[in-house]
């Protein structure tokens with residue numbers, strides 16, 4: 061004989077471990093490690109939730125839970141508005157093999173009445189919900205992730221070959237503030253690869269040309285152009301409060317400055333470079349930056365190349381060629397790394413160098429190690445102030 065809804069709920073409640081709201085509050089205050097799982101609908105979650113809660117609406121639970129909480133021994137407290145949906149959720153979780161599930165009873169409505177702390181997610185407006193809808197559909201991004209991107213700041217060194225594709229996609233993705241450092245003007249010979257710029261803007265400063273395009277692409281984005289060359293006098297001011305530095309620089313003096321500043325100021329750097337048909341990319345995560353987000357640090361540029369080559373061994377001053385499409389590939393990989401760092405998702409290229417050979421169409425990965433005697437990030441640094449190296453020729457960018 062079929063059982064009634066009341067019987068069903070009563071049976072499930074007997075089978076699930078319930079925890080009082082006072083106990084949930086106590087564990088929250090004691091910062092015990094629990095995953096609070098909010099199984100209410102998105103609209104309810106948006107109006108407020110218990111701080112730190114993960115939102116998976118009841119209807120999506122089976123579909124999303126294993127990707128959001130892969131470890132089935134995770135200690136979970138499920139809650140809803142009144143305790144019914146969370147009890148049903150607990151039954152499902154048990155069936156899926158989750159072994160440490162409790163449900164809060166009653167639920168969020170009472171939690172709020174008790175005056176216990178709540179959080180509300182940063183709100184996107186209707187236009188933003190529409191614009192970023194494909195991000196909102198990804199649980200790894202969602203509304204909270206999109207709001208994080210909108211509040212993020214990325215500084216791009218160079219608005220050239222690498223900076224063009226990265227800034228276009230970072231703007232499209234809704235990274236709220238993009239700083240661009242470039243002192244050059246658009247030249248006709250740039251247009252073979254620097255897709256931010258256009259024939260009609262030859263002769264215009266690159267930062268102005270870039271700003272026009274990026275703002276038109278996404279008015280949510282604040283574009284700040286710095287029409288200056290990075291040097292020891294301005295590097296700290298320019299790095300300012302940016303979250304991630306995307307280095308598309310084309311010369312050694314800048315590369316070393318970017319590195320030293322990133323170590324001292326604690327900024328992650330997504331480094332890309334290109335030459336003829338080959339490109340490479342890695343993410344430098346210095347100690348201070350890693351500590352801020354609770355991950356392991358990796359090597360810095362000077363761990364690999366402690367000093368620039370002497371000028372007579374530096375790359376030839378003749379202009380090197382570059383396949384026009386190549387910076388598109390590398391610049392987009394840089395943008396991908398930057399987005400991952402901002403969202404704190406995935407595995408960044410820390411301690412890994414990804415190389416790309418466009419002729420063979422082959423990617424390879426090399427492990428990069430931290431140098432124990434690195435002159436900048438080692439325990440006994442020999443370099444402690446900025447150095448303006450001179451006498452190097454530009455590589456194409």
Ligand SMILES: [Zn+2]
Nearest residue numbers: 360363434437
């Ligand atoms: Zn180092």
